[in-house]
């Protein structure tokens with residue numbers, strides 16, 4: 044069920060450059076990109092996760108989290124193994140940092156997913172748990188069919204995607220929750236092996252599109268929880284996305300390579316929410332506490 048990937052070009056004989064996300068992986072014959080989900084097979088880039096969800100389940104829309112997108116609804120949520128980042132604190136590392144072939148997955152075609160959502164009385168299909176950008180083609184085709192069937196779609200993402208693929212995707216997705224992990228570029232470099240700037244550009248592009256947007260900040264003790272950083276993050280959201288933006292502060296639990304970092308105390312999350320409200324944010328939520 045694999046499919047040729049979108050957004051790549053040939054650099055030379057048998058060497059490909061993936062242009063889906065800002066990692067811009069250069070992939071030699073037989074190799075995979077950083078996300079482990081795209082492989083150079085005989086000079087063609089293959090989207091390995093197409094039709095191979097490692098997780099398909101029904102959740103409440105609030106769990107995504109979405110506070111103001113069809114509250115009270117259920118959503119069929121799916122993921123494919125892999126990720127384009129390598130966050131040391133990943134809460135879903137067992138699937139995000141795994142190869143597609145090393146985890147259990149189902150073979151489910153696009154129409155099967157839409158039918159499954161229907162059968163389970165879910166009018167919303169969400170792409171989450173791992174990073175949906177790495178299964179872009181599968182998400183794109185499901186979202187297109189869902190739209191044709193008058194269903195809604197939601198993407199829960201790290202926002203590390205290039206402008207062109209994002210532009211093509213936006214018309215097919217009704218709601219986005221983007222993880223703004225920190226407003227500090229060093230945090231992105233050291234903790235996530237990524238860069239902050241593309242995430243900020245994604246947030247601005249979604250806001251400009253008029254699609255429903257919510258933002259989540261996972262607070263990790265000693266890493267991104269200082270008052271000055273919270274103020275800076277909230278200030279950026281106010282200036283660039285607006286005071287009405289739904290902003291979620293969420294608590295971290297020790298996971299993956301941060302097993303020795305303590306869980307975030309409820310007071311810390313509540314304090315961040317208080318700072319945001321004091322600065323003028325209208326829709327602030329807390330989670331995981």
Ligand code: SF4
Pocket residue numbers: 061062063064065066067068075076077078079080081126127176177
């Ligand atoms: S989507 Fe994957 S293969 Fe493509 S640039 Fe990003 S990490 Fe590399």
